[in-house]
Amino acid sequence: MNIEKLEENVQMLVANLVEETFIYDLLLAYNQPKASITRLQKGDYNLSKNPGEIIWKKKLFFKKETDSDLHDLIDRLKKDPGITKHHPRFIIVTDFKTLLSVDTKTEDTLDVPIMDLSKFYDFFLPWSGMEKSQFQSENPADIKAAERMGKLYDLILEDNPTENERDRHSLNIFLSRLLFCFFAEDTGIFADDQFTNALASHTGQDGRDLQTYFQKFFKVLNLPERSDYPKFLQDFPYVNGGLFADDYPVPTFSTKSRKIIIECGALNWKAINPDIFGSMIQAVVHNDQRSGLGMHYTSVVNIMKVIEPLFLNDLYSDLERAGDNKKKLLKLLDRLCHLRIFDPACGSGNFLIIAYKELCKIEIEIFKQLEGKQLTLFSNIKLTQFYGIELDDFAHETAKLSLWLAEHQMNLAFKEVFGQIRPTLPLKDGGNIVCGNATRLNWEEVCPKGNEIYILGNPPYLGYSLQSKEQKEDLSKVFLNMKKYKVLDYIACWFFLAARYIQKSKAQFAFVSTNSICQGEQAAILWPYLFNLKCEINFAHQSFKWTNNAKGNAGVICIIVGMRNLNTNPKLIFNGAICRNVKNINPYLKNAKNITISKRHSPLSSIPEMLRGNGAVDGGHLSLTALEYNNLLENKPEAGCFLKKMMGSAEFINDKLRYCLWIENDDLTEAQSFTEIRSRIEKVKLFRLNSKKKATIKNALTSHRFAEARYSQQNSIIIPRVSSERRHYIPIGFLKSDTIILDSAFAIYDPPLYIFAIISSRIHMAWVRTVAGRLKTDYRYSSALCYNTFPFPKITEAVKTRLEDHVFKVLDEREQHPEKTLAQLYDPDKMPDGLRQAHHEMDLAVESCYRSHPFKSDEERLEFLFKLYEEMIEAEKS
16 A cells, blocks of 8 residues: 555545545545445445435445534434444544544544545545554554655666665665654754755755755754854754764755655654664665565564563563662662663664663653652663664664664653753764674674673574575574584574673573474574573563564564573563463473473384385376376276375375376386386486486486385375464374375374374374474474374373274264365364364373373473473483
8 A cells, every 4th residue: 555645645535525426536545446436326335225325334334414513413323223233444424624433443533624634544544454553553654754765765776876885875874864854854853844945945946956955964964163154054953973974975866856855855754653664764775675665674562572571571670669769769770871782683773762762761750750859850871872783784874863863752752741851962872783794793892791781683584495695604603513503594693692692791682583493403403502501591472473564464473582691580481461480481482391302213102103205206207197097097907006096295185186106126027018107217217317416316227116115005194294383183094005105294004093093182283383393384294303202101902992982083073074175174264063072082082191180271281291201201311
């Protein structure tokens, strides 16, 4: 949605208002489908029979009224069951002088002169698919300003192609200075509209003299004494602080770019949020991010999940304990102005800005307690307490600018409470933000140790396959002389460097991360390194969906992990709104000892072996479609002995049958007597010979066989390797001996029936969700990590028989629905009640093997499993 265009639509509508079509034009302005509006006008969608009224189900109620009092009318309409039964999102009444509206979902109200409607265009944003919760995070003023700046940036680049790093840096500096000036003239740093009016009045329309104007103007802002300059430039305050100190080239301009600068100046920059706007402007500079303005910031809600348990809650506890005790309050003030906040992947500074604002809020609360105690009330929190590292040059410049703007906003908040303000100008140092690669820099040189230090942020995640060559080199330097580091996500660098930094200091850290570093083989590789540095997890937010509200936002599963040096203070696990005080937080973010689950080649428990399926590596030439299979059998029925059914995860879950050639070595001569089969074997041979892998080339010698053949001519259980995160159970099943299981699944050959119950149980699924890796957000089942490590007690034959009875009940329930695939049967929203109940009863039977009373939650199951795992590992060693 283009915010700027939407506002223009509403402006045009009221400027050319036609009463008869007003409501239809308003709906069209918010991108409602033209075909739907046409049908509404014709009456197809209008559920009201009264003239002058429109009811569009779930969209709106509209009434034109010239006689009644509009306020009384809308109060009556809100309660009218004839209207509310259609659930209109908005109730709107107007006499075309005033417009009143109620948002029935949020209960927000609108009461404006109809000619001012464009000023309140955001009220009806839900019609464009943008909910109120979204535009609270994604401030329309931020989006509109970023879109306008995007146009300006493109025009400047068109006239000033950047040929090297210095050119790009100069352009980034220019944009930062321009943004400061826009903000300054709307927030009292400059006089109202001083910058835009001066530029419009003292430069030509063609923009040719704008370069010279900016060069002079920026120089003036850096001069305390400017008596040699024209009066209108002397009227600007002295700024300095580093923003205008250095001389950088200024781009050239055109009529269009000058016009957009003036248009940008007309926006309300007072409404801009520095904590979010910086990331949006960063998206302006990086063209590939334009489509999702607002996607690239960390929402304030998520930032608070980091900073509250890291330091903010502790500071508020100190404030509460201090009461009105002057000595304690002054001690807390001193603590505030000496602690440091360090973000070693700061981007545009979102974490630093929110942390700064929150510290200032605490300071204001302290000063409220100290009022009347003969103190001079000025903020003592300085931007120099904030440190950052950022690789991207423009983001690094924007972070410094955003901190300046945030400081001014908090100065204004301070003035509102106490009536006095620390002068914003001249600017002070804008935070210690360094442009560089955080994995290569010495963090202690960027942020020297001492006092209280809190390291935080949202570093880049990037799994191994997505890392650039340079990032892989970063990983190798950070984890020098360490084993198996190559499979780690890029963010592991930040965890290791932060854990090393906080040693022997009053420092802690917390990062937002994808949950993959606390799952699968990464957990077993990374966390022993961290714990060896004598630190511990002191709080964690378990997996949650990323809550940025930008359209097109990816469904990333995140965690937040906080770490500190070893001590006895409380440890907290957050799961949504629930917070638990626990004894310990292990690498899987569970209340258990610090053990890691490593791959095993054989089962820890007394359960049968699980094998990976068969890998063809054949270019598709050993596989046959149903049509190819039928044609071969029809023409050469005697070739049937070389054909078998073939099934992987997708085929099994979605009930799709495929076929393959399966030729034993002793049968090769006979198989090659069939032209079709011989041709396929030759094609496999060529495919493998053209490979770059030595093993594949070697397998060309046996091109009649699967490259990885683990088939056993017995009945089997098939276990898909990848299954949707939505499913409560991984769908598994029994196959007959004539079916080849592909390597997209695992197999247990000649399985005892009861093993089906164990693998299908809720307690096993809780283990899988915790220790398995993920493919995106789906479970990636592994025999080595999920099955072989699963702690299961020894059971008697009688218990095995009881479990088998439950297996038959589950299979019977499946057979009640032959028309449905397993994907449909195990869809949690559509799972048949009988099947759900059969699984529940089987779950209870499996859990009774562990203890006599059922588990109350997955957390309880996992705590029990980790303890049992530890005991079984110890027993295995002895």
